[in-house]
Amino acid sequence: MNARLSILASALALACTSTFAAVPRATAVAGDIAGSADIRLPAATSPAAAITPKAGPSAADVGDADSFGRTLNWLGLADAWIELAADCSGSDADRCQVLAAAPAATTFAFDDVGHVTLPRNAANSLICYWFSPYLQVDYDNPTAASAVAQLSYVPTVTVENPVLDDPALIDPNTGLPFGGSLLTGMTSSERYEVPLAPGQHSFQRNRDSAVCIAGLVSKQSLVQNYGLSDAQARQFFKKPTTLRLNIHGSAQFVGDASLYFGLRIVGD
Incomplete structure (x- = not known):
């Protein structure tokens, strides 16, 4: 725990420049990119819609009508400390490779590597x-x-x-039942490349953050990307939900590395 606090203290004290290069392909479909299917709602076609007073602006006006005007709720925090080392026998990290x-x-x-379990009704649609x-x-x-050293x-x-x-x-990504x-994916993948001369060391610190746009999961993504009915998507947010963070990657010409990841969950 002291080692983790040291990592966090260093992060707060240091402003660093990321050497971000190409982004590797994610292993899952990312639902948080603006303009993807999960925030494009179909136009109303029912004649009744024209005479029913609207509760708020349409998707054409704001992009995400389900969450419009709702209060942001703080829903939890998880973190993970991963080490890459030639020898993991003395590591205090959560995981070591x-x-x-x-x-x-x-x-x-x-x-x-970290998880957040939300109670039922923790969020409305996002x-x-x-x-x-x-x-x-x-x-x-x-x-x-x-x-050329690389870390991704x-x-x-x-x-x-x-x-x-x-x-x-049925999960459209696997063709099999979801199984619970x-x-x-998250649009937070990164790849770093560092040219090295023979025998050269290069120690670098990189600190940045990313926030989602359309959500890890939303009512619209459940309907349009994952095939749930509107009723099932609404029921999804009435049930408890667990979010588990996974980190996959690769390293080459890396002597050792300490990778800390913080995950903050919010909802509408």
Whole structure:
């Protein structure tokens, strides 16, 4: 715990520049990009709609009519500390990955590194995130040739909800029943590339944050992206929901790294 507090203190004391390069492809469909299907509502076609007073602006006016005018609710916080090292035997981190010797690359895959369990009715139509990574990386080229070190990570969230237990509901990403959960991506993936001369070390700190736009999960995404009925999507938000953070990635020419990820959940 002291080591984690030290990481957080360093993050608050340091303003750093990210060396962001290309973003790797996420392992799940991201539902938080503005303009995606989950915020495009169909136009009203019922004659009754023309004579019924509207409770608020339309989707054509504001993009997301379900959450318009609603109060933002703070719904929880999770974090994860991941180390990459040549030896994990003395690690205090939540998870640790042993690194292969250069020039070999190492992949890592950690599921459920942190979670938030929401009670029923925690949100009305939208669950959203703030995601804040703080990375301390020692890039190292022990070889006699020039090299390009790389570190990449892809965060995803597993969303568990009793509505997804219905065997008649099929996940369009897998072609199989949801089995109680769906996997959603986050537009927070990053890839860093650092040129290194023979024998060179380069220690870097990177601190940034990302916030969602259309949500980790929303009523409209459940209907339009995942095939739930409107009634099932409404029922989804009336049930308890667990969000589990997953971090997958790879490293090459990395001597060691300390990767801290903070996940704040908000809703309408």
